[in-house]
Amino acid sequence: MENRAQWGTRLGFILAAVGSAVGLGNIWRFPATAYESGGGAFFIPYLIALLTAGIPLLIMEFSLGHKHRGSAPLTFTRLNKKTEWLGWWAVFVSFVISTYYAAIIAWAIMYSYFAIGQKWGADTETFLYDFLGITAEGVGPGKTGVFVPEVLIPLLIVWAVVLFVLFKGVRKGIEIANRIFIPALVVIFLIIVVRAVTLEGAGAGLTAFFTPDFSQILEPTVWVAAYGQIFFSLSIAFAIMITYSSYLDKKSDITGNAFIVGFGNSSFELLAGIGVFAALGYLAGQMGEPVQEVVAGGVGLAFVIFPLIINEFPGMNGLFGFLFFASLVLAGMSSLISIVETYVAGFSEKFNISRSKAVLLGGGLATLVSLLFATQGGLFFLDAADYFINQFGVAFIGLVEVVVVVWVLRKLGNIQEHANSVSSIKLGGWWKASLGVITPIVLGYMMFGLFKQNILGLHDTDNGNYEGYSDAFILYGGWAVAAGALIFGLLFTLKKWNPELLGQSSDTSKEDKAV
Ligand code: PFF
DSSP states (O other), rough: OEEEOOOHHHHHHHHHHHHHSSSSIIIHHHHHHHTTTGGGHHHHHHHHIIIIHHHHHHHHHHHHHHHSSSOHHHHHHOOOGGGGGHHHHHHHHHHHHHHHHHHHHHHHHHHHTTTTTTTTTOOOOHHHHHHOOSSOOOOTTTOOOOOOOHHHHHHHHHHHHHHHHHHOIIIIIIIHHHHHHHHHHHHHHHHHHHHHTTTTTTHHHHHHHHOOOOGGGGGHHHHHHHHHHHHHHHHSSSHHHHHTTTSTTOOOOOOOOHHHHHHHHHHHHHHHHHHHHHHHHHHHHHOOOOOGGTTOEEEEEIIIIIIHHHHHOOOOHHHHHHHHHHHHHHHEEEEEHHHHHHHHHHHHTTTTTOOOIIIIIIIIHHHHGGGGGTTTTTHHHHHHHHHHHIIIIIIHHHHHHIIIIIIIIIOOHHHHHHHHHHHHHOOOHHHHHIIIIIIHHHHHHHHHHHHHHHHHOOOOSSSOOTTTTTHHHHHHHHHHHHHHHHHHHHHHSSOOHHHHHHHHSSSHHHHHHHO
């Protein structure tokens, strides 16, 4: 009866999951976060976060998807009918993320072209604003102007590629794309890192990055940064990992997979930190400034600072510039594919339609919404959405997910049994304590702090926002999106599933008694 799509091989799944995890978060978020949060000392909270939240939650999500074999909403429905909304909530937040993530990839495509001959000139910041159609008179926050063709066209290309891949299915589409993108990304990135660490001044950058500031690890904010980074970076609570693991073979080693994906992602993160800081050290040396003056994260690092580095490069500027932006495109595409698959799978199961129709419906809607980011005010919307999602988005859903699964439904024992039945590493006290106690406490504390800070308006303004608009714009925009995703999620639960889908899960009935 079961004819669910499946990965061709275990490696295919691992590459796809690593492809999802390794994204812009690794390249432009991790290096600056680690640097600002204690440098070398940051590795302590970071590793603890990986081992007490990242990998345990990954195991939980892999087990849920593997056991219930459905998109996130279907998986949560099969876990307990009352938790379907949780799956949709994550899916709709993912929908929003996908719309702006696609725009960043579109910029990176254009920048890989601009890199050849350094078309961005000496003033890379002004170039970025011009490129995005933002003039001195300004397109204010919340206002959108007309379309910017240089963004619109690559954006449409990005969507065409993603939808084509998803249209081809799990094995022939997603798996093949990741089999190409991920090895290519690793090779390109290694070339960049090897070149970067041999640049003059690289040592100063690496020293700045690795020098531990142990006084910082007593700061709660550093721990919050570590847990936040791990969450975002591992694509946890985005509905992604549940969806991907639902296509696993019945006998796949869940826990082993989670360790490979978790450590694989962190290794790439470390590599990115080394590459980025070596390059920053070189730039600082050329400009005769201390490294701290050139450190940046996010859009500023990729689209303002990196072009400067490429300008200064001692030879083959065009090639290295192209490779850097190509690596952003590859890392971004494999993450985008995974996030779009969450709603393709969800829509297909909920509306009982084929994959192709779900790709047209979900992908078509996402493409339309993402056109917003190809307008003149697009950067402001993007920054607002990104800031909010980074701060709250997924970690908040993660907290709700853990509390519901562990404390409300009390499913930890069932999940442990399931994972242990197929895995070679057996889960015990470490895993239960991490999910039952440590993760809820740390995330709960983190959310409490964020709510307090933002609601009371004590929120500091030095958060890397683009100037010219208020935090209120970001916050209300962000809250509206988060609440909107939840409301949509609740509405979707009103539509009934095809009864066949609910009868199909092997052990729902047995499970339900255990609640
Ligand atoms: N793990 C991804 C990253 O580090 O960039 C997070 C992600 C973001 C996944 C956006 C998917 C996505 F569309």
